Amino acid sequence: MNKTISITLFLFFSINNFIISQSLNTFNLSEMRDDIDTLVKSIEDTHINPYYKYSKTDFYSDVRVLKKQLKYPLNTVDFYLLIQPLIAKLEDGHTDIKPPIHLYNQSNPAVLPYIIKLSPSKPYIISSQYSLPLSKQLPDGAEIISINNVPARKIVNDIINLNTGETRAFRADFGANYFDFYLQSLYKTNGTYRISYLHNNRKKDVIIKGIPQQEFSKLLKHYNDSASNTPSPENVYYSLKLLPEIKTALFDFRSFEDLDRFNVFIDSAFAVIKKNEIKNIIIDIRKNSGGDSDIGDEFIQYLAKTPFRQYDKVIEKHSRLLKKRLLDHRIGKILTKEDSIFLNKSEGLLDTEVYEDIPLKNTPFRFDGNVYVLTSSYTFSSAADFAQCIKHYKLGKIIGEETGGLIVSYGDIVTSHLPHTQLVFTISSKLYYNIGADKNDWNGVNPDLKIPADKAMDYALKLIHFIPNH
Template sequence: MLKRLLILFFIISIYQVAFAQSIYKKFTPQQMQEDLDTMVKFLEDTHPNPYYRYSKAQFHKDVQSVKNNIHQDLTLLDFYFLAEQLLAKLDDGHTDFHIVEDYDEINPIVLPYTFKLSDKAPYLICQGPYASFKTKIPRDAAIISINDIPAQKIVNDVINLNTGENRAFRADYGSSRFYFYLEALYKANGTYKIKYAHQSTTKTVTVKGVRQQDVEKGKTTSSVNTVNNYSLTILDKEKTAIIAFKNFDWEGYTTFADSAFTLIKQKGIQHLVINLIDNGGGDSDVGDDLLQYLLNQPFKQYEKVYVKNSILLKERLKVHRKDKPLDSADLAILNKPNGIIDTIQYADIPIKPNSLRFDGDVYLLVNLQTYSSAADFAQCFKHYHRGMIIGEETGGLIKSYGDIVPVQLPHTRLDMTISSALYDNIGAEENDWHGVVPDIAVPANRALQQTMDIIRRKGNTSSY
């Protein structure tokens, strides 16, 4: 089952270039007001319960307030900021507007540093410059302000402009697109006066931005990135293997899993660490396959799912079946009345014969950015008591909305995704609106070291 892909492959790529050129196009108040009305209709027609945390009456009041305050033509970017703050109130990370990818097409100016945003003090921490850039700001410096805007206000603004189930996740998620807010929201124009505190001293520096294409994105002088989605590290002395997953993508997975678990068996590995830190999810079928290497009993990641039938869901089905004949199941969905919610119970997945199944100790590393299908995997791992979970509570909830459908607003053509289903993970109770809680709670940057300390104290023994 394909579930909740964060990489939005549903969005039709042919619009991207033209859309990127139009992010500064202006729209009339009437066009934007009508798009906000359409947004509400799409939400209520498609989402099983968009108001599960935020009341319908208050949301409608908020929408009307925004509409009432649009008095002049605005750019698409400015309209995005108005509309996104509305969706953010709903606490559903899969129901969202999408503009950053198109913003990147214009080769924007970026502040060439990586920052960590938090909903608690210190709110903004510098993690280092992009590769090949000399630093003016020490690593781990606490940012006090940027262009005289206090760090706390910056982070609160970012939280209010990101969708997600909790404030901590939304702050952390905003870290990956911080440059976007500095330029598109605050209009920094490539000049950043940064006041920071480090080792009992306070200093102010001015940093100039660079064009995005001139930097090696996603890499800092103090970080190590793997090229592929999956990597294996063997620590022979500790009889330990570390598998790192960046996302649950089938590309390269089958070959990697077979070769990795073959080597793990050949090496007599007794401890396996699976690192899902910063894994945003993907295809839950990948998680099902990985669990075949770890579990020795039938299992399932989901207890049940509630699917709302809607025009948009049916349109997505038609797009997926383009140039293919519709089967009886497809026709049954297309013929169902819109607005009906179906409840689907999941059956256990049988265990397949697998000579590479690992029966040693397993440790799972998670953090706030362990989301969607990666969090679902973590909950399944926990429910079946397969091993120890170390790190931070996952950003992905064990009871959450997903299975996105795409749509564009009629006037602005702003891309939007809407959850069409509610998933109850295995072991989730009615009011379990929380992430997977680790057995040992430590900051993400200490999770691997904490795990290795446990393994070294325990010695080379297994207990599964």
């Protein structure tokens, strides 16, 4: 790198760091304490049992300690870093404060241009390369030992403490999505990363200059468009790929989003599967953190042999925020009789709904071959529910890791924001019991074949190769 570029990057990151610190509003002690009180009250009013893992006594003690730590005004990001570990102790992935990424991104912050995998156990941080024309200073599969003299173990533990979820593995995996934000917010890396790493049993050190986020996003989009010769589609939640030589179809299923679009996709996908006489399906939900469970129902329609259900029962707590959510969804519409009954129920009331089996639809494309579902610690919420349904009805084999989402779990979020900092938070309003779960089954979906997530696809393909005539 020549001297001119070095000076330019130094000035960019110096100015950038100044902008980050100067552009955020600060809040006085009274405002921050009021935000804390609002959050605690909202959780207790909305959640069925927020203290199912962490006792109310300990939580209240932590709240008192937190308030005493408020000595001077803080900006939104620093207040988030202070309060989020408190919420993470509740161990509910749906009860959360969203990191203020929109504020952070306003300054066009630096990006460490590598794909990062975090784990609560050693190796804590593994990097892999983007398929981009960038300097490959970190080799594929490098184990990062430290960044700017901060040990990898501390980095991962700090990130876990800033993410909610039922398992530490899920919290680490999910936290990797905001790795650059955490590095800057916690350790003030300012676009310069002094990294020690291990590769092929050799320890090396390297200094990497980050890339401005907007420049990196353009580079990534341009490369993806060039590689496929077509513009990158927006919101690619699910896709289908055929391997006709082994009569196999691969579903890359990233999110349970957009039901209308999914219904069109899934019907055409199974039409293609039938036309090509596919005998094996691999459904990859290793990077799927959930969404709309109705999408799971629609997918299972093409796999099930008998009527089915994903849930045995759900318990719902009526609250002000839950009623507000209904009213927000009904803006511009006439309230139904059922809406009025719901809105008139007392706040704090618990209702239990027992689910009935969903009848099978008539379809010429129902699949009767082998099904393999790939899971990881990142598989959460509706994605984990989908995997549990597949396993319970023996519709396929689960291959990979225990899911981050549990088979008895809280969910169905309501969303609000704090009055002063405007931080957005979500709270679970229901308790779900998945099909086949007992009341004390606070665990994820255990795979039929336990394999590290990054090896699950290869394992499934090897299984298929050993099937006579595939």
